Amino acid sequence: MQWYLTDKDRLKLEVELMQRSGANFQLCSDEYENLLWRGPLLVYNRYHSDVRLVYPENFPHEKIEVYVLDPKLPTVTHHVYEDGRICYMKDEEWSPDWTAYAVYLTTIRFLNDFYNGKMHEARYNVSLPSDTHQSLLKRMWEAIFG
Amino acid sequence: MICIRKFLFADILMKEMEEDKNKWLNKGVETGGYIFGKLYPNGLAYATHVLLDGPKTSRTPISFTADNEHANKIKESLQKEDPEIRLLGEYHVHPWKGKPELSQGDINQLIEVKKQRPWFIVLLGTADEWKAFDLTIEQAPSMDLFSDHGCILQPRDIKYIATKHIPFQVVRCEFGNREKILDRILKAARHEILIKKTALIVGLGSGGCVVTKYLGCTGIGRIILVDNEELEVVNVIRHEGSIEDIGKPKVQICKEIIESHNPFTVVEAYSFDVVKEFRKLEELASQSDLIIGSSGNSKVNNLLNKISIERRIPAIYGGVYEKALGGYVLAVKPFETACYNCIFSLTSKSYHVDVGAAQRYGLSEDELYQQQGLWIDISFPALILSKMALAMLENKKLDYNLALYDSALEVKRLYVNRRDDCPVCNEKEWIRKHEKAFPKKHSLRERFRGLVKWTS
Numbered sequence: 001m002q003w004y005l006t007d008k009d010r011l012k013l014e015v016e017l018m019q020r021s022g023a024n025f026q027l028c029s030d031e032y033e034n035l036l037w038r039g040p041l042l043v044y045n046r047y048h049s050d051v052r053l054v055y056p057e058n059f060p061h062e063k064i065e066v067y068v069l070d071p072k073l074p075t076v077t078h079h080v081y082e083d084g085r086i087c088y089m090k091d092e093e094w095s096p097d098w099t100a101y102a103v104y105l106t107t108i109r110f111l112n113d114f115y116n117g118k119m120h121e122a123r124y125n126v127s128l129p130s131d132t133h134q135s136l137l138k139r140m141w142e143a144i145f146g
Numbered sequence: 147m148i149c150i151r152k153f154l155f156a157d158i159l160m161k162e163m164e165e166d167k168n169k170w171l172n173k174g175v176e177t178g179g180y181i182f183g184k185l186y187p188n189g190l191a192y193a194t195h196v197l198l199d200g201p202k203t204s205r206t207p208i209s210f211t212a213d214n215e216h217a218n219k220i221k222e223s224l225q226k227e228d229p230e231i232r233l234l235g236e237y238h239v240h241p242w243k244g245k246p247e248l249s250q251g252d253i254n255q256l257i258e259v260k261k262q263r264p265w266f267i268v269l270l271g272t273a274d275e276w277k278a279f280d281l282t283i284e285q286a287p288s289m290d291l292f293s294d295h296g297c298i299l300q301p302r303d304i305k306y307i308a309t310k311h312i313p314f315q316v317v318r319c320e321f322g323n324r325e326k327i328l329d330r331i332l333k334a335a336r337h338e339i340l341i342k343k344t345a346l347i348v349g350l351g352s353g354g355c356v357v358t359k360y361l362g363c364t365g366i367g368r369i370i371l372v373d374n375e376e377l378e379v380v381n382v383i384r385h386e387g388s389i390e391d392i393g394k395p396k397v398q399i400c401k402e403i404i405e406s407h408n409p410f411t412v413v414e415a416y417s418f419d420v421v422k423e424f425r426k427l428e429e430l431a432s433q434s435d436l437i438i439g440s441s442g443n444s445k446v447n448n449l450l451n452k453i454s455i456e457r458r459i460p461a462i463y464g465g466v467y468e469k470a471l472g473g474y475v476l477a478v479k480p481f482e483t484a485c486y487n488c489i490f491s492l493t494s495k496s497y498h499v500d501v502g503a504a505q506r507y508g509l510s511e512d513e514l515y516q517q518q519g520l521w522i523d524i525s526f527p528a529l530i531l532s533k534m535a536l537a538m539l540e541n542k543k544l545d546y547n548l549a550l551y552d553s554a555l556e557v558k559r560l561y562v563n564r565r566d567d568c569p570v571c572n573e574k575e576w577i578r579k580h581e582k583a584f585p586k587k588h589s590l591r592e593r594f595r596g597l598v599k600w601t602s
Contacts, residue, residue: 058424060570097487
C-alpha cells in the first residue's frame with residue numbers, strides 16, 4: 001500500500017515543508033500511483049523546466065528518486081543516468097529523516113556542483129565538453145521561449 | 147490446530163516402504179500403509195513407525211484399502227510405550243511411472259480425515275519418486291495455526307483449497323532422536339521456548355551464513371531464510387558454501403547446512419529481492435518472532451526496521467565496516483529501545499564520495515566499496531549477533547542493545563536510548579518538532595488547495 005494512504009501526518013508535513021520552501025513545485029502522481037513533486041529549477045544560470053522528486057511506495061523507508069529533465073543532464077559522471085535520474089545519495093545512505101524538502105535542497109546543491117565543475121574535477125577529472133554547454137544553452141532558450 | 151511443515155524419515159522406514167512399493171509395483175496394484183510418529187510444536191513430524199498392511203488390507207490396480215482396525219490396535223500399543231506417538235498420515239503408491247499426484251478421490255478422502263486429524267498428510271509414491279502432500283487452507287494464515295503453547299487451535303470452518311508439497315528429509319536412524327542430537331546443548335539453552343520460535347534471517351553473505359549455521363545449532367523451531375544471490379567464485383573464500391556450491395542459491399546452501407547439523411529445525415528458503423518484493427518480505431516477517439538483518443545493507447535494514455516497528459516484532463541488525471576491522475550489532479525491541487533509524491540515520495552522507503576515507507585505509511575508492519575483509523573478522527560480529535539473537539528468542543533481558551566490536555578483540559556493550567524525534571519509532575514527536583517552525587496551521591484540505599494536480 002502506498003505510504004501516503006496510511007501515513008497522513010507525514011504527508012501533511014511533506015506538503016507543509018515544500019510549501020514553506022517557496023519552491024514552485026506541484027504535487028502530482030505517476031502511473032504507478034507514486035506521489036511526486038514536479039517543477040522548474042534554475043541553478044548556476046542553467047534552467048531545467050521539469051525536475052521531479054518521486055516518492056517510492058515505501059517512503060520514508062526508501063529513497064526519493066530525483067529526475068532532472070527538460071533538458072536532461074549529460075551523462076558525463078556516474079551520478080547522472082540516461083533516463084535523467086541523478087544519484088544525489090547512495091541508497092545505503094538514505095534515512096527516513098530525509099524529507100522531499102531536504103532532497104529538493106540537495107538537488108540544488110547537486111546541480112550547483114555539477115555546473116561549476118566541482119563534481120567532475122574532484123571525482124573523475126573530467127569537465128563538460130564545450131559543445132554540451134552550447135547545447136544546454138540552446139535547450140534552455142527553447143525551454144523558456146518556446 | 148497444527149500443520150506439518152516438514153516430514154522427517156529414518157532411512158530404515160524409507161527402505162521398508164521402498165521394498166513394499168517394489169513388491170506390489172511388480173504385480174501392478176496399489177499399496178500403502180499408515181505412518182506413526184511424533185509431531186513437534188514447530189510443525190516437524192518425525193516418523194517412528196510404518197504399518198505396511200494388516201489382515202484386511204485389500205489392493206487393486208486402482209485402489210488400496212487399509213486395515214483400519216489393525217491400525218488402531220497398533221497405534222494403541224505404540225502409545226502405551228510412548229504417549230506422544232500419533233497417526234501422522236498415510237502412504238500409498240500408484241503403480242505407474244511419473245510424478246506423484248493426488249487423485250480427486252485421494253483429495254476427498256484427505257479432506258474427510260482432516261476433520262479428525264488436521265495435521266494428517268499423504269506420502270505418495272510412484273515408480274519414480276515419493277512426494278508428501280498436504281492441503282492448503284483458505285483464510286488461515288500459518289501464523290494462526292500455532293499458539294504460544296504449540297498445537298492448541300481447533301479446526302473450525304476450514305476450507306481446503308489446493309494441494310501442496312511438504313518437504314521431507316531422510317536421515318540415518320541414529321539421527322532421528324531429537325534428544326540425542328541436542329544432548330550436548332540440552333541444558334545450555336531453553337529448548338521448551340526455542341522450539342516454538344521462528345527467526346527470519348535476511349541476507350546470507352559472509353556474516354549471514356555464520357549466523358544461520360550457529361542459530362541453526364541451537365534448537366530453534368523454525369528458521370526462514372531470505373536472500374536473492376547465488377554463490378560466486380569470489381564468495382567462496384568467506385562463506386559456508388564450498389567450491390562445489392558455486393552457482394547454487396545461498397538460501398539453499400544455508401538450508402542444507404542447518405539440516406545437516408540439526409534436522410529437527412524446520413528451515414524454509416526463499417530466494418527473492420526483498421526491495422522489489424516487499425509484500426512477500428512483510429508476510430514472512432509477520433510469521434516470525436525475531437527479524438535478523440544480516441545483509442549489512444542499510445536499504446534492506448530500513449525496510450526491516452519499518453516492518454519491525456509497525457508490527458512490533460523484535461529485530462537485530464549486524465554489519466561490519468573498515469575492511470571488517472570493526473563491526474556492530476544492534477538489538478531492537480520496538481518502542482522500548484532505539485530502532486535502526488535512531489542510530490543509523492546519523493551516518494547519512496551526501497552524494498559526495500569520501501575519497502579521504504578510502505585513502506586512509508589504503509584503498510582506492512572502488513576497492514572501499516568492494517567490501518574487503520577477512521572472514522575471521524566478519525565472523526566475530528556475526529557470532530555476537532547470533533548470541534544476542536538467541537538471548538532475545540529465549541526471552542532473556544539484555545542490559546545493552548548495541549555491541550561494537552573491533553579487531554583488537556574488544557567488545558563494547560552499550561545501551562542506546564530511543565531518539566525522542568525519530569521519524570520511524572517516534573514519528574509524532576518528529577513531526578511536532580518540524581511543525582513548530584510553521585508560521586500558521588491549515589487543515590490538510592487547505593494545504594492541498596491549488597497545489598495538487600493529479601495527472602491522469
